[in-house]
Amino acid sequence: MSEPPAIHLQNVSLTRDGRTILDRxxxxxxxxxxxxxxxxxxxxxxxTLRVIDGLIRPDAGTVRLxxxxxxxxxxxxxxxxxxxxxxxxxxxxxxxxSRRERLERIDAALARVGLLERxxxxxxxxxxxxxxxxxxxxxxxxxxxxLLLDEPTASLDPAATETIEGLITExxxxxxxxxxxxxxxxxxxxxxxxxxxxxxxxxxxxxxTRSLLFSPRTVEARAYLTGELPWTSFAAAS
Amino acid sequence: xxxxxxxxLFRLSTLDRDVLSIAWLSLRVSLTAVGIGLLLGIPLGSLxxxxxxxxxxxxxxxxxxFMGLPPVIVGLVLYLLLSRSGPLGALGLLFTPxxxxxxxxxxxxxxxxxxxxxxxxxxxxxLGEQLRSLRLSAPRRAGVLIYDARxxxxxxxxxxxxxxxxEIGAVLVVGGNIDGHTRTMTTxxxxxxxKGDLSLAxxxxxxxxxxxxxVNAAAAILRSHAAKAYG
Amino acid sequence: xxxxxxxxxxxxxxxxxxxxxxxxxxxxxxxxxxxxSTEQSGLFKHILPLFKQKTGIEVKVxxxxxxxxxxxxxxxxxxxxxxxxxxxxxxxxxxxxAKARQDVMYNDFVLIGPKDDPAGIRGKGVEEAFRKIAAAKxxxxxxxxxxxxxxxxxxxxxxxxxxxGAVRGDWYRDVGQGMGPALNTASSLGAYxxxxxxxxxxxxxxGDLTILVEGDPRLFNPYGVMLVNPDKHPSVKxxxxxxxxxxxxxxxxxxxxxxYTINGEQLFxxxxxxx
Numbered sequence: 001m002s003e004p005p006a007i008h009l010q011n012v013s014l015t016r017d018g019r020t021i022l023d024r025x026x027x028x029x030x031x032x033x034x035x036x037x038x039x040x041x042x043x044x045x046x047x048t049l050r051v052i053d054g055l056i057r058p059d060a061g062t063v064r065l066x067x068x069x070x071x072x073x074x075x076x077x078x079x080x081x082x083x084x085x086x087x088x089x090x091x092x093x094x095x096x097x098s099r100r101e102r103l104e105r106i107d108a109a110l111a112r113v114g115l116l117e118r119x120x121x122x123x124x125x126x127x128x129x130x131x132x133x134x135x136x137x138x139x140x141x142x143x144x145x146x147l148l149l150d151e152p153t154a155s156l157d158p159a160a161t162e163t164i165e166g167l168i169t170e171x172x173x174x175x176x177x178x179x180x181x182x183x184x185x186x187x188x189x190x191x192x193x194x195x196x197x198x199x200x201x202x203x204x205x206x207x208x209t210r211s212l213l214f215s216p217r218t219v220e221a222r223a224y225l226t227g228e229l230p231w232t233s234f235a236a237a238s
Numbered sequence: 239x240x241x242x243x244x245x246x247l248f249r250l251s252t253l254d255r256d257v258l259s260i261a262w263l264s265l266r267v268s269l270t271a272v273g274i275g276l277l278l279g280i281p282l283g284s285l286x287x288x289x290x291x292x293x294x295x296x297x298x299x300x301x302x303x304f305m306g307l308p309p310v311i312v313g314l315v316l317y318l319l320l321s322r323s324g325p326l327g328a329l330g331l332l333f334t335p336x337x338x339x340x341x342x343x344x345x346x347x348x349x350x351x352x353x354x355x356x357x358x359x360x361x362x363x364x365l366g367e368q369l370r371s372l373r374l375s376a377p378r379r380a381g382v383l384i385y386d387a388r389x390x391x392x393x394x395x396x397x398x399x400x401x402x403x404x405e406i407g408a409v410l411v412v413g414g415n416i417d418g419h420t421r422t423m424t425t426x427x428x429x430x431x432x433k434g435d436l437s438l439a440x441x442x443x444x445x446x447x448x449x450x451x452x453v454n455a456a457a458a459i460l461r462s463h464a465a466k467a468y469g
Numbered sequence: 470x471x472x473x474x475x476x477x478x479x480x481x482x483x484x485x486x487x488x489x490x491x492x493x494x495x496x497x498x499x500x501x502x503x504x505x506s507t508e509q510s511g512l513f514k515h516i517l518p519l520f521k522q523k524t525g526i527e528v529k530v531x532x533x534x535x536x537x538x539x540x541x542x543x544x545x546x547x548x549x550x551x552x553x554x555x556x557x558x559x560x561x562x563x564x565x566x567a568k569a570r571q572d573v574m575y576n577d578f579v580l581i582g583p584k585d586d587p588a589g590i591r592g593k594g595v596e597e598a599f600r601k602i603a604a605a606k607x608x609x610x611x612x613x614x615x616x617x618x619x620x621x622x623x624x625x626x627x628x629x630x631x632x633x634g635a636v637r638g639d640w641y642r643d644v645g646q647g648m649g650p651a652l653n654t655a656s657s658l659g660a661y662x663x664x665x666x667x668x669x670x671x672x673x674x675x676g677d678l679t680i681l682v683e684g685d686p687r688l689f690n691p692y693g694v695m696l697v698n699p700d701k702h703p704s705v706k707x708x709x710x711x712x713x714x715x716x717x718x719x720x721x722x723x724x725x726x727x728x729y730t731i732n733g734e735q736l737f738x739x740x741x742x743x744x
Contacts, residue, residue: 050367053371055367055370055371070371071371072368072371074367074368078364078365078367078368078369080365080382080385080386081385081386081388081389081468082385082386082468090369090372090374090382091372093372093374093378094372094373094374122467122468124468125467125468321541321544321545321546322544322545322546322702322704323544323545323546323702324544327545327704328704330704332546333500333529333531333546414500414529414531414532415531415532416500416529416530416531417508417513417514417530418529419527419529420529429509429649431649431650431653432505432509432646432647432648432649432650432653433509433649433668433671433672433673434649434652434653434656434672434673434674434675435673435674436673436674
C-alpha cells in the first residue's frame with residue numbers, strides 16, 4: 001500500500017428527510033484492486049457509491065479522489081433507445097477522442113463483451129444479460145481508473161454473472177481500482193481483495209476478504225454475515 | 239337524414255379545387271404551427287422536466303392547465319395584439335395565414351411542452367443518473383433524453399396537430415375566414431353550416447376527417463417502422 | 470453517433486415538416502370589413518373576380534356583424550367597410566373614422582315564419598305583424614349580435630310601439646349569431662325571424678319556414694360603403710381602397726351587383742347616385 005489511496009472519504013455524513021444515511025463515514029480504497037462493500041439494506045452502500053461519483057453531495061465531510069476517469073455500472077443497465085454502438089459511444093463523449101480512436105475503442109469494447117456482431121442493433125431489445133454486458137462495454141471503452149459497481153449482477157442468471165465477473169477481474173488486472181457493492185457473498189469471496197462492512201452509514205469493519213468473511217470481529221459484521229443468508233438478502237434487495 | 243347523407247356523398251364527388259386549396263391551407267397552417275410548437279415546446283418541457291427551481295410545481299400546474307387553453311381566448315388575445323391599434327399592429331399580420339399560424343402555435347406549444355415534460359421526466363428517472371455519471375453537459379443530457387423519448391414525443395406532435403387542425407375559435411378570430419386567403423376547413427364547415435348547406439358542410443367535414451386520418455396513419459406507419467427496431 | 474446531434478435532427482425534421490411550406494407574399498390587396506349577410510348571400514364571390522380582373526387588386530372580405538365590422542374598422546383592421554345600418558354608419562362618419570359614406574345598393578328584409586303562421590301575420594304590414602307576434606308570444610329568433618339586421622329588428626319593435634324590454638320572455642330567443650345560424654335556429658324552433666332577402670334566398674335548410682311579410686317600405690335595407698380615414702389609421706391603403714369604392718359605384722360595378730341572381734331572383738339593387 002505504498003500508492004496513495006484512489007478514494008479517500010473522511011467523516012462523510014448525509015441526512016435525507018430526517019433520516020441519517022451516512023454517519024461520519026471513513027473509507028479508503030487502494031488502486032489497483034477490487035474492494036467489496038457489503039452490509040444490510042439501508043446501510044448506505046449505494047449512496048456511498050453515488051457520493052464518490054459526485055451524483056450526491058454529502059452534507060459534511062471530505063471526499064478526495066485521485067485524478068482519473070470514473071465509470072459507474074448500475075444494477076439495472078440504463079440504456080438509450082439507440083444502437084448498441086451509440087450507447088457505448090455515449091461513454092466517450094466527454095473524453096474528446098479522435099473519431100478514429102473513438103470507433104476503435106467502441107468496436108474493441110463490443111468485441112470484448114461478445115456483442116460486436118450486434119453493434120447496430122437496438123440496445124433496448126437486448127436480453128438482461130446482454131444489456132449488462134453492454135453497460136460494461138461502455139465502462140470498458142472509457143478505460144476508467146476507478147470502476148464503481150452497484151450490484152452489477154443482481155438481476156442476472158449464473159452464466160451472465162460469470163461473464164461479468166470475468167470482465168471485472170480483467171479490468172482490475174489492467175490497473176483499474178474497483179469498488180463493488182454486492183449482496184452475493186460468493187461473488188465477494190471470488191473477486192474482492194478487501195472487503196468493507198457498512199452498517200447504519202458507517203464502515204464498521206474492513207479487512208482482507210477471506211478473513212473478514214470467515215471470522216468477522218465486530219458485532220454488526222457478524223450479524224450481517226450469520227443472520228442473513230446471501231440469497232435472502234438478495235431477494236429483499238430486488 | 240338519409241337524404242342528407244346521399245347529398246353529402248354526391249357533394250363529395252363534386253368537390254372542386256377550392257376545397258383542395260382550403261384543405262391545403264389548413265394542413266400548411268397547422269403543420270407549421272405544430273413545427274413551431276415542437277421547436278418551442280420540446281426544449282421548454284424538457285427544461286421543466288430536468289431543472290429544479292423554486293416554484294416548479296406551480297409552473298407544471300400552469301403548463302398542464304394551458305393544455306386546455308380555450309382557442310377563442312387565444313384568438314381574442316392575439317387579435318387585440320395584432321390589431322392595427324394593438325401593440326403588434328404595425329406588423330400587419332391580422333387576417334393573414336401567419337396570424338393563424340401564430341394562434342395555433344400558441345395552442346400547440348403548451349400542449350407539446352406539457353406532454354414533453356411528462357415524457358422527459360420518465361426518461362430522466364430511468365437514465366438521468368447514468369447520464370450525469372457519464373459527465374455529459376446539461377444540454378447534451380437533454381438532447382439524449384429527447385432522442386430516447388422520440389417515439390413518445392411523436393405522439394405529442396400528433397396530439398398537437400389534432401388540436402391545431404380541428405380548432406376554429408382562434409383561426410376564425412385572427413384569420414377572418416377570408417375566402418381564398420384564410421378560409422380553413424373548420425371555418426368553411428362553420429360557414430356552410432351557417433348557410434344551412436348541411437350536406438356541403440358534412441362533405442367538408444368528411445374531407446377534414448380524411449385529412450386528420452391520413453396524417454395520423456402516415457405517422458403511425460412511420461412510427462411503427464421506427465419503433466419496431468427500438469421498442 | 471452523436472446522440473445530441475441526432476436528437477436535435479429529429480426535432481428539426483419534425484419542425485421542417487411544417488415549416489417547409491412558407492406562406493408566400495401576396496399581391497396588392499385590401500381588407501373589406503363587411504356583413505355576414507353580404508358574404509353568405511354569395512355576392513362577393515360574384516363581383517370580386519370582376520374587380521380583380523380589372524385592377525389586379527385582391528379584396529379580402531372579413532364578414533362580421535355590422536357593429537363588429539365598424540369596430541374592426543375603428544381599430545384600423547380594415548381599409549373599407551361595406552355595411553347596412555344607416556344610423557351606425559352616420560355615427561362612424563361623425564366620429565371621423567371615415568370622411569364620407571356612399572350608397573351602393575339595397576336589398577330588403579323579409580319577415581319569415583312557419584307556414585302555419587300561429588300569430589297570423591301573413592300579408593300584414595310590418596308594424597302590425599310585429600305587434601301580433603308579441604301579442605301571441607309566438608317564438609321569435611333575434612340575431613342579437615349588433616348587426617344591421619339586428620338594428621333593423623330592434624327598430625321595427627320600436628316603430629310597432631312595443632317595449633321589448635317589458636314584453637320579452639321565453640318566446641324571444643336572442644342567439645347572438647350571424648344570419649345563417651339564426652335562420653338554422655328559427656328553422657328548428659319553427660320561429661319567426663327577420664332576415665335579409667339575400668341570405669334567405671341562398672339559405673338551404675329552410676325546413677317549415679317561409680316568407681310571410683315582404684314589400685313593406687319599412688323593410689328597405691340600404692348598404693353604404695366607406696373608406697377608413699387614413700388620418701386615423703395611416704396603414705389604410707387609400708389608393709386601392711378608393712379604387713374599390715369607385716368601381717362599386719361605377720356603372721360597371723353597379724351592373725355587376727344587379728347581375729347577381731339566385732334561382733333567377735335578383736338579390737341586390739344598385740343605388741349609387743350618378744355623379
